[in-house]
Amino acid sequence: MIEEEFDAIVIGAGMSGNAAAYTMASQGLKVLQLERGEYPGSKNVQGAIMYANMLEKIIPDFRDDAPLERHLVEQRLWVMDDTSHTGIHHRSDHFNEAKPNRYTIIRAQFDKWFSRKVREAGATVLCETTVTELVRDGRDRVIGVRTDRTGGIIGADVVVLAEGVCGLLGTRAGLRSMPKPETVALAVKEMHFLPEEVIEQRFGLNGDEGCVIEAVGTISRGMAGLGFLYTNKESISLGVGCLVSDFAAAMESPYALLDAFKNHPSIRPLIAGSEVKEYAAHLIPEGGYKAIPQLFGDGWVLVGDAAQLNNAVHREGSNLAMTSGRIAAEAIVQLKRRSHPMTKRNLSLYKIMLDNSFVVKDLRKYKDMPALLHTNSCNFFTTYPQLLSKAAQNFLRVDGTPKIDKEKATTAAFVKARSRWGLVSDAVRLACAWR
Amino acid sequence: MTMAVTKLRVEDKLYHNRYLVDPGRPHIKVRPHEKPSPNLLALTRVCPAKCYELNDAGQVEITPDGCMECGTCRILCEASGEIEWNYPRGGFGVLFKFG
Numbered sequence: 001m002i003e004e005e006f007d008a009i010v011i012g013a014g015m016s017g018n019a020a021a022y023t024m025a026s027q028g029l030k031v032l033q034l035e036r037g038e039y040p041g042s043k044n045v046q047g048a049i050m051y052a053n054m055l056e057k058i059i060p061d062f063r064d065d066a067p068l069e070r071h072l073v074e075q076r077l078w079v080m081d082d083t084s085h086t087g088i089h090h091r092s093d094h095f096n097e098a099k100p101n102r103y104t105i106i107r108a109q110f111d112k113w114f115s116r117k118v119r120e121a122g123a124t125v126l127c128e129t130t131v132t133e134l135v136r137d138g139r140d141r142v143i144g145v146r147t148d149r150t151g152g153i154i155g156a157d158v159v160v161l162a163e164g165v166c167g168l169l170g171t172r173a174g175l176r177s178m179p180k181p182e183t184v185a186l187a188v189k190e191m192h193f194l195p196e197e198v199i200e201q202r203f204g205l206n207g208d209e210g211c212v213i214e215a216v217g218t219i220s221r222g223m224a225g226l227g228f229l230y231t232n233k234e235s236i237s238l239g240v241g242c243l244v245s246d247f248a249a250a251m252e253s254p255y256a257l258l259d260a261f262k263n264h265p266s267i268r269p270l271i272a273g274s275e276v277k278e279y280a281a282h283l284i285p286e287g288g289y290k291a292i293p294q295l296f297g298d299g300w301v302l303v304g305d306a307a308q309l310n311n312a313v314h315r316e317g318s319n320l321a322m323t324s325g326r327i328a329a330e331a332i333v334q335l336k337r338r339s340h341p342m343t344k345r346n347l348s349l350y351k352i353m354l355d356n357s358f359v360v361k362d363l364r365k366y367k368d369m370p371a372l373l374h375t376n377s378c379n380f381f382t383t384y385p386q387l388l389s390k391a392a393q394n395f396l397r398v399d400g401t402p403k404i405d406k407e408k409a410t411t412a413a414f415v416k417a418r419s420r421w422g423l424v425s426d427a428v429r430l431a432c433a434w435r
Numbered sequence: 436m437t438m439a440v441t442k443l444r445v446e447d448k449l450y451h452n453r454y455l456v457d458p459g460r461p462h463i464k465v466r467p468h469e470k471p472s473p474n475l476l477a478l479t480r481v482c483p484a485k486c487y488e489l490n491d492a493g494q495v496e497i498t499p500d501g502c503m504e505c506g507t508c509r510i511l512c513e514a515s516g517e518i519e520w521n522y523p524r525g526g527f528g529v530l531f532k533f534g
């Protein structure tokens with residue numbers, strides 16, 4: 001028996017689900033959003049850098065009341081070996097603009113804010129409710145859901161699956177296969193609290209300015225992975241992540257990696273004296289373009305991390321999630337206005353619109369990157385970082401060795417480690433994957 | 436020795452987190468087995484909350500109280516049927532304050 005009918009049911013109150021629910025509710029659709037956590041955000045983890053442009057398209061005046069931490073003026077990319085880092089830093093006063101482009105956020109707080117906006121737009125939001133089943137009719141069309149709250153079916157013309165990277169429902173319903181260990185990374189993260197002034201001093205920041213560090217190198221112990229450190233107002237988020245397949249093959253412990261990162265001589269002074277208030281773990285989709293599953297069907301669409309829409313090269317996910325949620329919602333609103341049914345054929349409009357957006361265009365650009373980093377992780381994450389560190393030291397140390405001999409030694413070290421052919425082929429493959 | 440030290444550290448980390456445990460309803464179960472597969476064995480190291488441990492008989496056991504619902508064990512061991520994985524009931528499980 002169908003208990004109640006909605007125009008749309010959104011499963012999940014993360015970035016993609018909130019974007020979808022907000023967009024549909026503000027266009028007058030009758031929307032139900034279901035979230036298994038006690039409050040929106042209680043299950044969600046992010047670094048977290050939030051990209052303003054994609055939120056502006058949904059809530060133009062979000063800066064008025066969204067819980068934003070710091071706007072970014074400086075980005076540091078580090079290549080690390082066990083005792084050093086070599087980096088490219090970019091800091092610009094241009095990032096101190098009236099409407100800054102990137103902010104750090106704290107997801108649990110941000111998701112609560114976003115959910116309030118969804119309610120204000122008119123959607124019904126039910127937390128503490130796990131959706132346990134997608135209900136289908138005799139012709140295999142999705143017609144609603146069952147939850148662990150009531151036994152009955154809640155009906156809808158269309159179900160938006162914004163269920164995140166784990167995506168239990170869609171995989172169990174056979175709408176897509178489960179992510180493979182080599183297409184997801186496991187990240188662990190800690191929240192370190194420090195007084196605002198201390199953070200500003202350590203990173204040379206004024207007021208709400210923020211700085212982020214992303215690091216690759218021996219910290220991932222030969223696995224394909226990355227470390228990060230982001231400044232919030234009164235806290236520092238820091239963590240490491242590596243492919244699940246690499247973790248399993250190497251039998252490495254993520255918390256051991258995290259502790260090694262925290263104790264690295266380049267990181268330790270930045271967090272000295274901090275109070276840790278949380279330890280979190282979450283998966284990140286890393287399969288890229290080739291891992292994107294079927295995105296629509298009779299009575300359903302798939303958005304965000306559940307659809308593997310994550311740009312691992314640029315560390316972007318929440319913006320792809322928000323954009324895919326918004327675009328799916330806009331497609332649904334268009335169909336609704338024309339009184340078109342939510343069939344697979346009609347919902348292909350979502351895919352057409354998404355293919356035309358930066359979401360799919362960016363992922364397509366890097367389609368070969370996941371495979372390259374996966375098969376070549378030891379060279380990219382250990383050998384080259386070590387060589388780079390040695391080269392930098394060799395260049396900087398003044399010890400009476402003629403410069404020409406120093407250069408020769410550096411070249412020889414690269415050739416010895418990877419052979420000439422190995423160096424050329426790595427460079428060519430990297431360039432091709434980047435193109 | 437190193438195992439014990441590592442264990443201590445993870446517990447120290449999990450101590451900062453908030454959970455609402457659903458008593459008597461573990462959301463993850465390990466299928467009884469003689470000898471764990473390589474992936475199941477790997478969980479004793481890879482699970483970020485160290486929920487999986489080897490017992491004296493060399494089998495893998497789970498205590499999911501500190502689970503952060505990351506899904507890593509599901510990705511590695513659900514397809515083979517070695518573990519059964521579900522979300523906790525609505526409202527239960529880990530409650531990230533920051534995330």
Ligand SMILES: Cc1cc2nc3c(=O)[nH]c(=O)nc-3n(C[C@H](O)[C@H](O)[C@H](O)COP(=O)(O)OP(=O)(O)OC[C@H]3O[C@@H](n4cnc5c(N)ncnc54)[C@H](O)[C@@H]3O)c2cc1C
Nearest residue numbers: 012014015016036046047049131164187304305317318321
């Ligand atoms: C450590 C880390 C750092 C990151 N850093 C960045 C960053 O700096 N910038 C960036 O842009 N992205 C970053 N990302 C990626 C970003 O967090 C994700 O891309 C984004 O959260 C995806 O949003 P989503 O809505 O698809 O999924 P989620 O935010 O995971 O939301 C899914 C929601 O669905 C709910 N749910 C799932 N199943 C059910 C069910 N059956 N019933 C009811 N509710 C359900 C969940 O509780 C959850 O609230 C990072 C990710 C991690 C893990």
Ligand code: SF4
Nearest residue numbers: 482502503505506508
């Ligand atoms: S879901 Fe993650 S934290 Fe929970 S038991 Fe599995 S691996 Fe461990």
